[in-house]
Amino acid sequence: MTTERTDTSFLARAIRMLSAPIILAWLAIAALLTFAVPSLEQVGKERAAPIMADYAPSVRAMKRIGEVFQESESDSTAMIVLEGDQPLGDAAHHYYDLLIRQLDNDPTHVRHVEDFWSDPLTAAGVQSADGKAAYVQVNLAGNEGEDLANESVRAVQGIVARTPAPPGVKAYVTGWTPLITDEDESGNQSVLKITVVSIAAIFTMLFLVYRSVTTVALLLVMVGVELLAARGIVAVLALHGWFRLSTFAVTLVVALAIAAGTDYGIFFFGRYHEARQAGEDRETAYYTTYRGVAKVVLASGLTIAGAVACLSFTRMPYFQTLGAPVRGGHAGVGCGRAHPGAGGARGGRPVRAVRTQAHGPSPRLATGRDRDRALARAHPGRDGRGCPDRSADPAGVPGQLQPAEVPTG
Incomplete structure (x- = not known):
């Protein structure tokens, strides 16, 4: 030796x-x-970072609009979609009014509610042609991706979840910001799975070698x-x-x-x-x-x-x-x-x-x-441009339903 x-x-x-x-x-x-x-x-x-850059012209314009019209200072929005088996009637309107009141009573998370469905003059703009669906846009606190925005999404989801809907009517919280929140939560939950699978694969390959x-x-x-x-x-x-x-x-x-x-x-x-x-x-x-x-x-x-x-x-x-x-x-x-x-x-x-x-x-x-x-x-849930990719999300996340799926009249 x-x-x-x-x-x-x-x-x-x-x-x-x-x-x-x-x-x-x-x-x-x-x-x-x-x-x-x-x-x-x-x-x-x-300590979550925002998604959008504050210097981007579109973001600055969006925040300027919110400031001038006294709606919101953030870039976070959500859609609450009501869908019925039959055309939405008085019971659905009563349920909708109850949701709006609860949203208005939470200024910490909800900055502004664009309530068009309550006014007969503007109701047709947010209601589907067959009358079975309607939506309302909610401006949230916090910028997209930040903890306050994610907390605001969960607050809106909580309001919808604990408010009983009339028979035959369902409510969904969707939109860009809720989708980002769902993706972040899915990504955090997958970290442990990635770790376990990686360690198992490494153990197998190293054992075959050594x-x-x-x-x-x-x-x-x-x-x-x-x-x-x-x-x-x-x-x-x-x-x-x-x-x-x-x-x-x-x-x-x-x-x-x-x-x-x-x-x-x-x-x-x-x-x-x-x-x-x-x-x-x-x-x-x-x-x-x-x-x-x-x-x-x-x-x-x-x-x-x-x-x-x-x-x-x-x-x-x-x-x-x-x-x-x-x-x-x-x-x-x-x-x-x-x-x-x-x-x-x-x-x-x-x-x-x-x-x-x-x-x-x-x-x-x-x-x-x-x-x-x-x-x-x-990166879970992102396409090549860095934008949310719905096809990569788990099928069960709440943000999968998009307002674009509701035909408007």
């Missing part, structure tokens, strides 16, 4: 000597950020700690007003933390196993691994963080939310660099010889990386 020592740096020696305290410190940081800070999804809801439950479990523990640290760091920074979040940013932080953490772990594990199978002892193999992989991991992390950080210079608020959170999340992924020192500083069984050498990411693992990066790029 080779015992010749390679050239070592002070940082490599320090990490090896302090490997246990470093690992315990990262575990403590991950636990503290997990249990002492609200979840990333909760912070994302409270054929060792212990090795795969250790690597997944590293990824788990990095993921918890990344989520916590982003949540703390957003909670204290360093930046705002979006559903896309939360999903991207999680997906990139899993993908990058797995890649970096594979780099370290693969190089360490190669050195051990070449006859190097544990300590020498550690220094060989650190010398060959640390700079690659550092360069890769800086490349990803720097590339995504450029989105901070965009003018669209939704794209701006991707820059700073990913930079903060990548700080947590760096904890994987200390783990090779733990293996090289202690005794244990030699790595068993196998016919297939463990190199860097193999083609089989490249498939996993591509999958994770595809998940990171995928």
Whole structure:
């Protein structure tokens, strides 16, 4: 077995000597950020960024109209659609008037109600030709995508839900802003599913390569700690007003933390196993691994963080939310660099010889990386232009019904 020592740096020696305290410190940081800070999804809801840019001419014109006509100062609107099995009669009108009164009694969430159906002169403009459907537009508080706008949508949905409709009449809350709210909630609910599916797929592929439950479990523990640290760091920074979040940013932080953490772990594990199978002892193999992989991991992390950080210079608020959170999340992924020192500083069984050498990411693992990066790029409910895509939403979300589906007379 080779015992010749390679050239070592002070940082490599320090990490090896302090490997246990470093690992315990990262575990403590991950636990503290997990249990002492609200979840990333909760912070994302409270610190949600608006969808539209305030400088856009159409948005400025919309807000100017609302200001001049004393209707609303925001760009959020919702439609309440009434649909009956038969032409809407007095019972439906009474139900409609009850809804309007409750909406007017909630100025915190409802800024203005365009009540055209109560006036016979304008009723035909918001009623279908067969008289079986009618709608009313509601101007909401808060800009689209922000927490206040989402809260306003839920308030309107609550009013409709707790107000009993007459037999044969149904009411729906729909429109652009409710659809965005439904998409955000669906996206937040899918984060856990993405995490579980990704971890399961990674476990399967790593087990096929390494054929060792212990090795795969250790690597997944590293990824788990990095993921918890990344989520916590982003949540703390957003909670204290360093930046705002979006559903896309939360999903991207999680997906990139899993993908990058797995890649970096594979780099370290693969190089360490190669050195051990070449006859190097544990300590020498550690220094060989650190010398060959640390700079690659550092360069890769800086490349990803720097590339995504450029989105901070965009003018669209939704794209701006991707820059700073990913930079903060990548700080947590760096904890994987200390783990090779733990293996090289202690005794244990030699790595068993196998016919297939463990190199860097193999083609089989490249498939996993591509999958994770595809998940990171995928934004639930958006088309190529960044606009809501109804075909991508779950069929059961309330905002699926659109006013355009109600023919007007």
